[in-house]
Amino acid sequence: MKKNIKGLCLLLLFSIVSLSSSYAHALYIDTEVTGKSGSSHAVKVYYSEFADRKDEKIKDWYSDVAKFELWVVAPDGKRSQLPTTAQDDHYVAEFVPEQQGIYRLEINHTAEDPGDGTAYQFNAFAHVQVGKASPTPPITGNNNVLALIEEGSSLKNDKTKTFKTYLNGELKGNVTTTVFLPSGETKEIESNAEGVLEIDLEEEGRHFLEATVYHKDEAGETKKAAYKSVWRCATQKIDI
Secondary structure (H helix, E strand, O other): OHHHHHHHHHHHHHHHHHHHHHHOOEEEEEEOOEEOOOOOEEEEEEEEEOOOOEEOOHHHOOOOHHHOOEEEEOOOOOEEEEOOEEOOOOEEEEEOOOOOEEEEEEEEEEOOOOEOOEEEEEEEEEEEEEOOOOOOOOOOOOOOOEEEEEOHHHOOOOOEEEEEEEEOOEEOOOOEEEEEOOOOOEEEEEOOOOOEEEEEOOOOOEEEEEEEEEEOOOOEEOOOOEEOEEEEEEEEEEEO
16 A cells, blocks of 8 residues: 555656646747848747756657747738748748848747646747847737737847737736846846836846746647646747
């Protein structure tokens, strides 16, 4: 009897660790912040654990996360899906900007396998400035997606960054964002009531930003199974 209880406890512990490992990861988009009109612009997509800066091999990505769709939104708001090609631990894509202004790259993907009754939604964003700065393309309502959007005026500011947090296309206040610093330290910052988030980045190197929200009583179904709650994240990668 004691052996059975011990075995059950070990199985439960393993399940918890496995689940925590899956949703501690997130997608992020890696691209240069400055582009040139008429020239191909390279894009990479990774699935990573920001705390230890480990990019997972594609074969180890959670559920069907590797089936994400990558979109580019032009300064005039036109959205186009970009084809992606698998490498060992990331996907590559490219696009040719033709307009002047700010392009937004974005991914919105809900994993088809809920974990312990929770659906996991992975959102990732990046911005590319071509020529003169302009407002970022507008956010529109899209299936309750969480978005973390950098203001166009802060794209080339090395130290102070301004973001806005959105949910379902509308500004969402009091969203907590974890900043993963190059030193390995982390800090949490909350957007204000209007959804504005200002961050001072003093360290040089790569920063990861991950905004998260959790809705305990939001039920629904993925392509494969029902869920009782939803965890959403939205990421940005910032190089200083």
